[in-house]
Amino acid sequence: MRLSRAFLPTLKETPAEAQIASHRLMLRAGLIRQTSAGIYAWLPAGLRVLRKVEQIVREEQDRAGAQEILMPTIQPAELWRESGRYDDYGKEMLRIRDRHEREMLFGPTNEEMVTDIFKQFAKSYRDLPRNLYHIQWKFRDEVRPRFGVMRGREFLMKDAYSFDVSQEGAQHSYRQMFLAYLRTFQRMGLTAVPMRADTGPIGGDLSHEFIILADTGESGVFYDAAYETTDWAGADVSSDDIEGLKAFFDRVTSTYAATDEMHDAAAWEAVPADRRREGRGIEVGHIFYFGTRYSAAMGLSVAGQDGAPVIPEMGSYGIGVSRLVGALIEANHDEAGIKWPDAVAPWAAAILNLRPGDAATDAMCEDLYARLGDEAVYDDRPARAGEKFADADLMGFPWQAIIGPRGAAAGKVELKRRATGERAEVSLEDAIAKIRGA
Amino acid sequence: MRLSRAFLPTLKETPAEAQIASHRLMLRAGLIRQTSAGIYAWLPAGLRVLRKVEQIVREEQDRAGAQEILMPTIQPAELWRESGRYDDYGKEMLRIRDRHEREMLFGPTNEEMVTDIFKQFAKSYRDLPRNLYHIQWKFRDEVRPRFGVMRGREFLMKDAYSFDVSQEGAQHSYRQMFLAYLRTFQRMGLTAVPMRADTGPIGGDLSHEFIILADTGESGVFYDAAYETTDWAGADVSSDDIEGLKAFFDRVTSTYAATDEMHDAAAWEAVPADRRREGRGIEVGHIFYFGTRYSAAMGLSVAGQDGAPVIPEMGSYGIGVSRLVGALIEANHDEAGIKWPDAVAPWAAAILNLRPGDAATDAMCEDLYARLGDEAVYDDRPARAGEKFADADLMGFPWQAIIGPRGAAAGKVELKRRATGERAEVSLEDAIAKIRGA
Numbered sequence: 001m002r003l004s005r006a007f008l009p010t011l012k013e014t015p016a017e018a019q020i021a022s023h024r025l026m027l028r029a030g031l032i033r034q035t036s037a038g039i040y041a042w043l044p045a046g047l048r049v050l051r052k053v054e055q056i057v058r059e060e061q062d063r064a065g066a067q068e069i070l071m072p073t074i075q076p077a078e079l080w081r082e083s084g085r086y087d088d089y090g091k092e093m094l095r096i097r098d099r100h101e102r103e104m105l106f107g108p109t110n111e112e113m114v115t116d117i118f119k120q121f122a123k124s125y126r127d128l129p130r131n132l133y134h135i136q137w138k139f140r141d142e143v144r145p146r147f148g149v150m151r152g153r154e155f156l157m158k159d160a161y162s163f164d165v166s167q168e169g170a171q172h173s174y175r176q177m178f179l180a181y182l183r184t185f186q187r188m189g190l191t192a193v194p195m196r197a198d199t200g201p202i203g204g205d206l207s208h209e210f211i212i213l214a215d216t217g218e219s220g221v222f223y224d225a226a227y228e229t230t231d232w233a234g235a236d237v238s239s240d241d242i243e244g245l246k247a248f249f250d251r252v253t254s255t256y257a258a259t260d261e262m263h264d265a266a267a268w269e270a271v272p273a274d275r276r277r278e279g280r281g282i283e284v285g286h287i288f289y290f291g292t293r294y295s296a297a298m299g300l301s302v303a304g305q306d307g308a309p310v311i312p313e314m315g316s317y318g319i320g321v322s323r324l325v326g327a328l329i330e331a332n333h334d335e336a337g338i339k340w341p342d343a344v345a346p347w348a349a350a351i352l353n354l355r356p357g358d359a360a361t362d363a364m365c366e367d368l369y370a371r372l373g374d375e376a377v378y379d380d381r382p383a384r385a386g387e388k389f390a391d392a393d394l395m396g397f398p399w400q401a402i403i404g405p406r407g408a409a410a411g412k413v414e415l416k417r418r419a420t421g422e423r424a425e426v427s428l429e430d431a432i433a434k435i436r437g438a
Numbered sequence: 439m440r441l442s443r444a445f446l447p448t449l450k451e452t453p454a455e456a457q458i459a460s461h462r463l464m465l466r467a468g469l470i471r472q473t474s475a476g477i478y479a480w481l482p483a484g485l486r487v488l489r490k491v492e493q494i495v496r497e498e499q500d501r502a503g504a505q506e507i508l509m510p511t512i513q514p515a516e517l518w519r520e521s522g523r524y525d526d527y528g529k530e531m532l533r534i535r536d537r538h539e540r541e542m543l544f545g546p547t548n549e550e551m552v553t554d555i556f557k558q559f560a561k562s563y564r565d566l567p568r569n570l571y572h573i574q575w576k577f578r579d580e581v582r583p584r585f586g587v588m589r590g591r592e593f594l595m596k597d598a599y600s601f602d603v604s605q606e607g608a609q610h611s612y613r614q615m616f617l618a619y620l621r622t623f624q625r626m627g628l629t630a631v632p633m634r635a636d637t638g639p640i641g642g643d644l645s646h647e648f649i650i651l652a653d654t655g656e657s658g659v660f661y662d663a664a665y666e667t668t669d670w671a672g673a674d675v676s677s678d679d680i681e682g683l684k685a686f687f688d689r690v691t692s693t694y695a696a697t698d699e700m701h702d703a704a705a706w707e708a709v710p711a712d713r714r715r716e717g718r719g720i721e722v723g724h725i726f727y728f729g730t731r732y733s734a735a736m737g738l739s740v741a742g743q744d745g746a747p748v749i750p751e752m753g754s755y756g757i758g759v760s761r762l763v764g765a766l767i768e769a770n771h772d773e774a775g776i777k778w779p780d781a782v783a784p785w786a787a788a789i790l791n792l793r794p795g796d797a798a799t800d801a802m803c804e805d806l807y808a809r810l811g812d813e814a815v816y817d818d819r820p821a822r823a824g825e826k827f828a829d830a831d832l833m834g835f836p837w838q839a840i841i842g843p844r845g846a847a848a849g850k851v852e853l854k855r856r857a858t859g860e861r862a863e864v865s866l867e868d869a870i871a872k873i874r875g876a
Contacts, residue, residue: 007505007568009559033555035510036542041555042508050508067445070480070488072473072592073511073575074532074544091537094512096544098591099529099579104474106512106534106544117471117479121447130445137511137575141537153536154510 001044001347002369003379008045010391020216022329023148025338029395031325038145038153045395046325048346050156053324054135056187056343057158064180064239066131066160071113073137077103079112083297094139106139111294111316114161119300125165127302128312131173133160135321147216149326150282156322163312165304167291170313174206174289175249176239177317181210181285182252184319186233189341190331192284193227195257209259210285214330217280220260222268225275227257282327289315332419338396339419342437348375349435350397352388354404356380364408364428368401371432376401393418399435439482439785440807441817446483448829458654460767461586463776467833469763476583476591483833484763486784488594491762492573494625494781495596502618502677504569504598509551511575515541517550521735532577544577549732549754552599557738563603565740566750569611571598573759585654587764588720594760601750603742605729608751612644612727613687614677615755619648619723620690622757624671627779628769630722631665633695647697648723652768655718658698660706663713665695720765727753770857776834777857780875786813787873788835790826792842794818802846802866806839809870814839831856837873 001008009030018024026032031046042050058068074096080086086093094106107113114132122128135158145153162173178194185192190212197209211221237248256271258264259281268276292311295301304310320327325344332339342348349372353365369378377397379388385404392400402414413431416423426434439446447468456462464470469484480488496506512534518524524531532544545551552570560566573596583591600611616632623630628650635647649659675686694709696702697719706714730749733739742748758765763782770777780786787810791803807816815835817826823842830838840852851869854861864872 001505005503005568007507007559007570030559033558035551035555036512036514036540039510039512041510041551043555044505044507047506047508065443067439067482068485069445069482070485072477072479074474074477074577074592076474094534094536096532096534098532099581102474113473113479117473117481120471121445121468130443132445139512143537154512 001377003377003381006377007043008377008395009043010394018148020147020150020330021333022150022326025329025333025394026148026326029338032149038142038151040149040152040154045346049325049328049340049344050322052344052346053188053328054156054158054321057184057319057321058135060180060184060187061133061158061160063183064131064176066133066180068134069117069132070134070136071107071110071117073106073139074104075107075113077105079116080105083112083294085112092140092142094141107136108138108140109157109316109318110134110159111161111314112298115294115298115300115314118163119298122163122300122302122312124303125305125310129162129164129169129173131160131162131176133158133317147326149322152322155320158319158321160317162315162317163295164314165302165310165312167313170289170291170315171206172242172245174287174315175245177287177315178208178249178252179237179239179245181287181317181319182233185210185212185284188324188328188343190284190328191228193221193223193257193281194252195221195223195259196253196262197259197286198261205291206289208253208287209283211259211281212284212327212331213279214282214327215280216330217282219281219283220263221258221279221281222260222263223257223277224255224271225277226255228277282323282330283320284324284327285317285319287315287317289313333396336390337394340396340398342398345396345398347377347397348372349377349399349401350392350395351376351378352385352392352400352402353378353380354385354388354402356382358405358408360408361403361405364413365403368403368413368428368431372435375435401431401435439815441815441819444815445481446815446833447481448832456586458585458588458768459771460588460764463767463771463832464586464764467776470587476580476589478587478590478592483784487763487766487778487782488760490782490784491626491766492594492596492759495622495757495759496573498618498622498625499571499596499598501621502569502614504571504618506572507555507570508572508574509545509548509555511544511577512542513545513551515543517554518543521550521732523550530578530580532579545574546576546578547595547754547756548572548597549599549752550736553732553736553738553752556599556601557736560601560738560740560750562741563743563748567600567602567607567611569598569600569614571596571755585764587760590760593758596757596759598755600753600755601733602752603740603748603750605751608727608729608753609644610680610683612725612753613683615725615753616646616687616690617675617677617683619725619755619757620671623648623650623722626762626766626781628722628766629666631659631661631695631719632690633659633661633697634691634700635697635724636699643729644727646691646725647721649697649719650722650765650769651717652720652765653718654768655720657719657721659696659717659719660698660701661695661715662693662709663715664693666715720761720768721758722762722765723755723757725753725755727751771834774828775832778834778836780836783834783836785815785835786810787815787837787839788830788833789814789816790823790830790838790840791816791818792823792826792840794820796843796846798846799841799843802851803841806841806851806866806869810873813873839869839873
């Protein structure tokens with residue numbers, strides 16, 4: 001993408017309405033634009049990050065054996081009357097009447113709908129287990145939306161739903177998602193600590209929140225430093241190995257981690273003092289095992305192995321995909337702007353042409369741009385070098401390839417690593433190899 | 439995907455509510471499931487097709503220089519009051535009040551919102567031209583939704599919006615999309631004829647509909663057979679070549695094509711009788727040039743080259759992405775089921791194991807499945823061969839690799855091409871090469 005033709009509008013001023021760093025930086029770097037309170041349009045750079053986050057989530061869901069579907073945003077009220085949640089949900093649910101005065105709603109979550117869909121097809125125990133997920137826009141009409149995409153009203157969520165014939169099966173499905181979540185967040189360069197959680201309005205008796213540490217987080221958190229140093233996500237455990245996965249799950253969850261609402265002072269005392277970590281955190285994922293709460297209410301039943309009806313055991317598993325973009329920035333920024341982790345950066349590199357119009361400089365920039373293709377943005381604007389440096393730092397590309405007349409004459413690129421600030425003079429070939437992570 | 443573990447539910451009975459072939463087949467092949475009138479959930483096979491169609495659309499938009507953004511589904515009513523369309527749109531617009539009694543709506547299209555977003559950033563003629571598109575779910579509250587995804591209420595649309603400083607520039611942008619549309623539909627194996635169209639509620643004075651021929655179409659169409667035989671989409675014309683693109687556009691549009699509402703009997707008489715084609719068609723794309731209709735109403739203006747304000751000239755360009763899945767089936771099916779074109783098939787091949795439990799058959803099937811990976815579904819169900827043949831024909835995979843004990847002993851796969859019914863006994867290597875289109 002050539003910046004002279006791109007729609008990558010950066011702001012010099014800090015928007016007054018933004019209270020936290022990620023919100024400020026998303027507006028300033030031109031990732032999003034508010035269209036109503038708590039509702040955002042994603043501009044090209046923001047959308048590229050959102051898609052990369054989404055794709056990592058998708059790959060780890062697929063790897064864990066979940067199957068992708070796509071449910072609509074608009075749901076009929078009847079489904080929620082069947083489960084008994086229509087009235088409970090209160091004003092957070094966006095309620096709608098269509099032209100025929102039918103009661104509809106913009107889905108805040110999909111337990112009811114997926115149970116209804118699964119019910120149409122599942123007849124026998126042979127049709128289970130299954131885990132169905134989708135990545136779809138949801139709406140929750142927050143009283144005071146704030147913090148940009150961290151607590152918006154229209155947001156992108158991955159939600160998965162598992163169906164099993166037994167409690168043991170359902171617990172295995174739960175652990176599969178637990179492992180998938182550890183892997184998902186690690187791939188984004190995030191330390192997400194799984195904390196035993198309250199089940200809240202979903203119901204049920206087993207639940208974990210995955211929490212990223214950030215000073216601006218909503219919850220107080222207490223955890224063992226082992227979560228920072230142990231590579232659990234990299235463990236060689238298969239999602240299909242029932243015993244191995246259980247042992248893995250028990251090992252991880254026996255290490256202390258709790259939000260303030262579930263904090264246990266006695267257990268905390270048992271953690272060696274030098275390993276106690278306290279701070280604040282942002283929830284980026286939440287998993288639930290809730291048994292037959294929805295299947296029983298909505299009449300989902302299959303023929304068991306002996307022919308008698310069995311009510312499937314269910315769980316649900318959410319990841320806040322759009323929220324993650326904000327959380328990633330909270331965890332990766334400095335005064336100058338965003339420092340994107342490689343895995344989710346909108347582009348791997350920016351090519352900064354310090355002297356547009358200088359033939360040798362232009363030629364070297366064009367050569368590099370042609371070879372990096374869609375991995376790079378090319379700042380070919382007729383702007384001052386200072387403005388280009390500031391914008392590249394703000395937008396947070398992992399690499400900056402800085403090319404001016406002196407470098408072009410010597411066949412050298414000044415390569416800057418945004419995360420560390422390190423700089424090196426390298427050949428074009430070496431620059432390409434580094435940018436590609438080779 | 440192993441069918442024994444997949445969520446690919448097929449129906450034996452023809453659903454009573456489905457009046458047209460694509461709707462019947464989408465339900466029977468387990469591509470979609472209705473959740474409310476005119477609203478559908480996409481099951482795994484359907485979603486894979488939808489994503490492939492979407493990706494072809496995206497690639498051709500990008501190639502034409504359009505930039506992807508993502509606007510939200512929920513819009514504020516004020517924007518539509520600015521353009522004057524809030525009252526005009528009538529009951530087709532799904533109107534919503536949020537918890538603070540603010541008037542919102544589920545977007546049926548995005549002229550207003552994109553103009554408002556662009557206005558925040560575009561200050562000077564140097565910020566133009568730009569073409570911004572998104573692929574997002576829309577809602578139109580049809581009185582009588584019918585024909586499945588062909589005329590649903592919640593539907594996936596690609597809509598692009600161009601901004602230019604001059605009429606000539608805007609016409610070039612229009613022609614760029616015209617070319618992109620020809621290429622998009624051709625890549626899906628469809629003959630989409632561009633027909634001069636009425637501009638309708640969007641306003642403006644230049645418009646083309648892209649229409650696919652199908653007996654179940656909504657409009658009567660008249661066109662020159664040249665559209666069936668000329669490879670316009672393959673023309674060697676660059677999107678950036680202003681003169682070349684204009685000549686190309688004039689060449690295509692001078693060939694007769696019109697819907698019944700724009701039909702010109704005199705011009706029709708001038709088409710040689712043996713080249714006159716009459717039939718019915720389905721609209722899959724619609725492009726508009728409408729000048730300053732929205733930019734003027736919404737206060738979008740930039741500084742021109744002489745410093746004086748210029749009101750940008752705009753166009754909008756839609757493709758019905760979810761509708762295309764239905765249209766593709768209308769154009770590619772027989773009595774037994776769907777015949778997916780290679781470019782959009784959910785999986786390239788089905789591997790049919792005719793004797794699960796037979797060691798040699800299982801081994802050969804597993805070998806082929808391991809090597810095709812995500813390109814194949816493996817029918818490993820303990821079902822009769824007849825049921826497997828029927829399901830594979832119904833679901834419409836371009837290739838069927840049929841393996842039984844006799845073939846396995848001889849190291850042979852029976853490879854069937856769904857589109858033609860041709861069969862051949864081939865080696866495993868040859869089967870893989872054919873399935874991959876090598």
